[in-house]
Amino acid sequence: MSGRGPSVELTDGNRVIDKFEAPTRINIPPDVLERMTDILPDETKRFLRAAIAEPDGTLREMEERGEDFPTVGRDVGQFLRLLAYAVDAERIFEFGSGFGYSAYWFAEALPEDGEIVLTEFDADELREARDYLERGGFADRAVFENGDANEIVERHDGPFDVVLIDHNKDGYPEAWDAIREKVAPGGVVIADNAMISGAQDFDAILAAIEGEDPEMDDGTRGIAEYLLAVRDDPDFETSVVPLGEGIAVSYRR
Numbered sequence: 001m002s003g004r005g006p007s008v009e010l011t012d013g014n015r016v017i018d019k020f021e022a023p024t025r026i027n028i029p030p031d032v033l034e035r036m037t038d039i040l041p042d043e044t045k046r047f048l049r050a051a052i053a054e055p056d057g058t059l060r061e062m063e064e065r066g067e068d069f070p071t072v073g074r075d076v077g078q079f080l081r082l083l084a085y086a087v088d089a090e091r092i093f094e095f096g097s098g099f100g101y102s103a104y105w106f107a108e109a110l111p112e113d114g115e116i117v118l119t120e121f122d123a124d125e126l127r128e129a130r131d132y133l134e135r136g137g138f139a140d141r142a143v144f145e146n147g148d149a150n151e152i153v154e155r156h157d158g159p160f161d162v163v164l165i166d167h168n169k170d171g172y173p174e175a176w177d178a179i180r181e182k183v184a185p186g187g188v189v190i191a192d193n194a195m196i197s198g199a200q201d202f203d204a205i206l207a208a209i210e211g212e213d214p215e216m217d218d219g220t221r222g223i224a225e226y227l228l229a230v231r232d233d234p235d236f237e238t239s240v241v242p243l244g245e246g247i248a249v250s251y252r253r
């Protein structure tokens with residue numbers, strides 16, 4: 001990984017459930033993990049999974065690759081593509097692209113002359129993203145940017161029809177400040193991990209957006225501040241959808 005300190009993987013002992021920059025690797029006990037990662041009852045998750053079509057072979061392969069990587073997951077990925085179709089997206093910007101799973105979902109919804117900007121600290125992951133998008137025939141619509149997404153965004157003019165925020169959680173408020181003016185009217189911004197992620201605490205986020213001042217780490221504070229900023233922004237209409245680990249969807253009026 002380039003650009004920052006060492007990368008830490010937060011695991012349940014087998015599966016990586018979050019990844020961020022910090023000096024250690026942390027194993028989460030199963031009961032704590034369940035509290036941190038389950039928004040929806042298992043039956044509801046099963047229902048959602050059965051109700052959407054199987055993705056293509058490359059996406060299924062990427063899901064296998066993603067078993068040890070915190071992608072948005074299939075339910076959110078398919079919803080991202082649905083949103084991109086719904087707003088007739090031509091230009092998309094991602095904060096935090098990993099090995100390209102969410103970008104691949106988006107890319108299918110773009111017209112041939114469309115554009116998706118992928119940003120990623122980790123050059124190896126970005127190379128993988130390029131390989132996967134090439135295999136899908138989408139690489140010509142993709143711009144691969146290696147570095148800090150919150151800096152890269154300054155080099156890209158809007159308007160963007162769709163934005164995904166899914167990088168370091170303490171960087172969400174800064175990402176919002178940088179992108180909000182670049183979102184096209186009728187466009188959407190989606191922030192992943194709005195309700196939970198490996199390191200974020202559902203109860204603390206809830207308390208903060210209800211007006212309390214709970215103890216929080218920087219990542220949790222970043223999510224809470226982001227949710228307050230989008231909720232109170234008069235130019236945007238926001239809801240939180242409890243898919244995956246919760247996504248905040250903000251529509252630019």
Ligand SMILES: C[S@@+](CC[C@H](N)C(=O)[O-])C[C@H]1O[C@@H](n2cnc3c(N)ncnc32)[C@H](O)[C@@H]1O
Pocket residue numbers: 019070071072073095096097098099100101102103119120121122125147148149150166167168171
């Ligand atoms: C949750 S993963 C992204 C997953 C991706 N959106 C998907 O669903 O396939 C977050 C990624 O953001 C990267 N990252 C974290 N902070 C970043 C930053 N400030 N700029 C660029 N990349 C960052 C991490 O290296 C990691 O690969």
